[in-house]
Amino acid sequence: MALNGTAGHTCPSPMKATSNGVFQGDNPLDFALPLAILQICLVVVVTRGLAFLLRPLRQPRVIAEIIGGILLGPSALGRNKSYLAAIFPPKSITVLDTLANIGLMFFLFLAGLELDTKSLSRTGKKALSIAIAGISLPFTLGIGSSFILRATIAKGVNATSFLVFMGVALSITAFPVLARILAELKLLTTDVGRMAMSAAAVNDVAAWILLALAIALSGNNLSPVVPLWVFLSGSGFVICAYLIITKIFNWMGWRCHEGEPVDEMYICLALASVLAAGFVTDTIGIHALFGAFVVGILFPKEGPYAGAIVEKVEDFVSGLFLPLYFVSSGLKTNVATIQGIQSWGLLALVIFTVCFGKIVGTVVVSLICKIPISEALALGFLMNSKGLVKLIVLNIGKDRKVLNDQTFAIMVLMAFFTTSITTPVVMGVYKPAKRVNKKNYKHRTIERKSLNTQLRILVCFHSSRNIPSIINLMESSRGTEKHGGLFVYAMHLMELSERSSAILMVHKARKNGLPF
Amino acid sequence: MALNGTAGHTCPSPMKATSNGVFQGDNPLDFALPLAILQICLVVVVTRGLAFLLRPLRQPRVIAEIIGGILLGPSALGRNKSYLAAIFPPKSITVLDTLANIGLMFFLFLAGLELDTKSLSRTGKKALSIAIAGISLPFTLGIGSSFILRATIAKGVNATSFLVFMGVALSITAFPVLARILAELKLLTTDVGRMAMSAAAVNDVAAWILLALAIALSGNNLSPVVPLWVFLSGSGFVICAYLIITKIFNWMGWRCHEGEPVDEMYICLALASVLAAGFVTDTIGIHALFGAFVVGILFPKEGPYAGAIVEKVEDFVSGLFLPLYFVSSGLKTNVATIQGIQSWGLLALVIFTVCFGKIVGTVVVSLICKIPISEALALGFLMNSKGLVKLIVLNIGKDRKVLNDQTFAIMVLMAFFTTSITTPVVMGVYKPAKRVNKKNYKHRTIERKSLNTQLRILVCFHSSRNIPSIINLMESSRGTEKHGGLFVYAMHLMELSERSSAILMVHKARKNGLPF
Secondary structure (H helix, E strand, O other): OHHHHHHOOOOOOOOOOOOOOHHHOOOHHHOHHHHHHHHHHHHHHHHHHHHHHHHHHOOOHHHHHHHHHHHHOOOOHHHOHHHHHHHOOHHHHHHHHHHHHHHHHHHHHHHHHHOOHHHHHHOOHHHHHHHHHHHHHHHHHHHHHHHHHHHHOOOOOOHHHHHHHHHHHHHOOOHHHHHHHHHHOOOOOOHHHHHHHHHHHHHHHHHHHHHHHHHHHOOOOOOOHHHHHHHHHHHHHHHHHHHHHHHHHHHHHHHOOOOOOOOHHHHHHHHHHHHHHHHHHHHHOOOHHHHHHHHHHHOOOOHHHHHHHHHHHHHHHHHHHHHHHHHHHHOOOOHHHOOHHHHHHHHHHHHHHHHHHHHHHHHHHHHHOOOOHHHHHHHHHHHOOOOHHHHHHHHHHHHOOOOOHHHHHHHHHHHHHHHHHHHHHHHHHOOOOOOOOOOOOOEEEOOOOOOOOOEEEEEEEOOHHHHHHHHHHHHHHOOOOOOOOEEEEEEEOOOOOOOHHHHHHHHHHHHOOOOO | OHHHHHHOOOOOOOOOOOOOOHHHOOOHHHOHHHHHHHHHHHHHHHHHHHHHHHHHHOOOHHHHHHHHHHHHOOOOHHHOHHHHHHHOOHHHHHHHHHHHHHHHHHHHHHHHHHOOHHHHHHOOHHHHHHHHHHHHHHHHHHHHHHHHHHHHOOOOOOHHHHHHHHHHHHHOOOHHHHHHHHHHOOOOOOHHHHHHHHHHHHHHHHHHHHHHHHHHHOOOOOOOHHHHHHHHHHHHHHHHHHHHHHHHHHHHHHHOOOOOOOOHHHHHHHHHHHHHHHHHHHHHOOOHHHHHHHHHHHOOOOHHHHHHHHHHHHHHHHHHHHHHHHHHHHHHOOHHHOOHHHHHHHHHHHHHHHHHHHHHHHHHHHHHOOOOHHHHHHHHHHHOOOOHHHHHHHHHHHHOOOOOHHHHHHHHHHHHHHHHHHHHHHHHHOOOOOOOOOOOOOEEEOOOOOOOOOEEEEEEEOOHHHHHHHHHHHHHHOOOOOOOOEEEEEEEOOOOOOOHHHHHHHHHHHHOOOOO
């Protein structure tokens, strides 16, 4: 057993999962399970702690997770080599990455679920044009700036794929992050919010297609046939998924009735199919995430089925496994590589280009669409938020050797910057909607003038479990006279968490046209 | 990358998580993520298929999973070496085992949650004595038979630990399996069921302590101090956990209110602490499962907190990761090693000893406790069910080199046999409780003689979401006269799945003294 520990880089023998304990001379960190546990716990604690510290700044959690990842990586703590060798030894990376990718796949499945496809089809001309502007301008600028980068720090990388990657990286708007920021600012159902969501949705889908393209182009061997095949089979997969998956899951969703626990078989099948789809896309050569995302998009969003799945997945996966992804990304990030005026200059340049592209592009188009300036600005900055999806693109680029360490570090910082400014700026530019009263069980009754007038009651209930008692209350309070009806306005207020279920809820609510 | 594929056993370089796709000449099975996905999907499909086939035989799912594991292992499919090398290559075992162990930890956390500690304290003299008889007799017999085994096929293994392991392996009653069988037979709240549950609970705890002891004794180095230290620090851990964890989680549980979604932070913390506890116990040298199990036992079982946790964990973990454990166990099992009259004779002997010990022990004591013969027999066979916990003990024994291939295979088959006979035999000896009518929304009303008599209604509602409508119904159906009240018997019928949440429900129901 001790061999595991000493073998080190040269030839690590496959790690055993569980140790025999320190008392028998085993170092738990030489074994896969305890090491993975330690990594998970470490990451969770750090990111949660940071999220807690950043709460006053009203930053989305992804910021805390990016910082956490960088802190644990070679940029900060990782400068201490013995720490790196102990906690994140090379031989542990396999397990770490696998767990992280599983977490990521399910996160993107959820992201796909959150993506309200209906709203995509409903998207008005405005949102569409905003989205297009929000992609095309940064994309072109990104390609432009990538020329400068290639001339300086990113010499001798695969030209085309580098250009496309930069373009994608700069033109992305992180839909999940955006949704959470809007929820946080209570803008989700304002015009701006709606528009931003739709635009971001379009943007998201476009970005993913571009990413698939970029990955297809990022071959080590440069035969032009490969990307073609990859892209063809990719689209083939999407079509098959659309034809098969949708049918099956719609049928299952139709089989699950409101209020009954969803059949465990169905849930297992859904989760397994997410994994399977990931396997297919990974085999094709577009990252496993792509498959999971597609399944998420095609998944029926109404009904208890989707709700149950989200319930099952969100906390476990995004709570324990997903944070690992930020670490495995942080381990690749080395801020120290950014030194000298040139690098910092490039960082400034990239940040400027991306902000300029996104914001100006969006603002101009929105102004053309006769959107008031304040809203237009808010939209611009909202569309400017990057976040996890961006990080994913960068990591894939890094894995594919398209981005070198320095470029990677610059881009990560850029993503970090653009995301972190979003909330404060938007709050500054755009008056947040007046806060709704969040006291629960708040009953208001209106004095009724005569017996013949209608009795109106506004009931704010907190959860479906209160309904029976409230109905009782009303029933008992209601008079026995036939004349003079009873009219109840039910109102359900709840705080939106950063969970996907919250976002799903919003979709539902919006579909039913409720005020939120 | 191709290196990963070719390196093989001699010196596997750490696998990359994700591939570049077949079109760039990567075989996805050389990469950790796709391989893990393939393994998961394969296992899930096989076990589910078997479970479906075995449903008519009314076997608990664990049977299907054991068979599935053995089928995928070297006993059946594994005879084809190229298949083993492709799907379960040695270098993939690290990831496989890690995932499997994570799944197992959370499964045992759930098992601990299911274990109704109150019922332990409430356990009457009868159940206690039955439990003790159900442990001691098989334990002694196990030790007896282990002498024979050591004389024949298990030569030169660590004597003491082998004896203890055999003792534990034979004296175990699998609490979760038992609970599911009882639920399946609708015996959960009959006297037999209650008694079996309590006895099994005692048995379970005792078995775990014995297992910890066995592991402590199974040192490669035989210095007598090590087991002592292991056991001392183990009990130290339990005490600390009892003092700290209980407090924290009770506080959190108290903070979560019925009907509100549980704070995501709390859930994450609970899951993380399960992992952390596993880390501690693994470091101590008693398997990581032990820590997870302890956390599960100490976890507050009332309130929405536990419910939410179970919801989050059960399907994802026990659906996707747990089955991997049966494979990694199946990969160790090689039925082919059982050949020749001697081996089969030993198998028969072991089966006989365990059944004899358990059943006779239980039956005799229950008869002494004046339990009618039929119930006594039923109890005996119920206590005889092994299942996953047994498998865990065996695997640990195998990992610790205490059990050799042949002994291991024999014991697995024994566990398989004893578990599979339980349901049919118990159904044979003990008349199952008369089936409750499972039609939903079944309203019965009683003709009331005069206006002054009470109007009684029996409402069978299917889920809490039906309550409002039902209340409306009643309210509207109720007369306006003051005299003659309304009396409602609400009745909630639901089918028990094999999920932990179902078992938890039973505990709740039993606490509230509801008929089930």
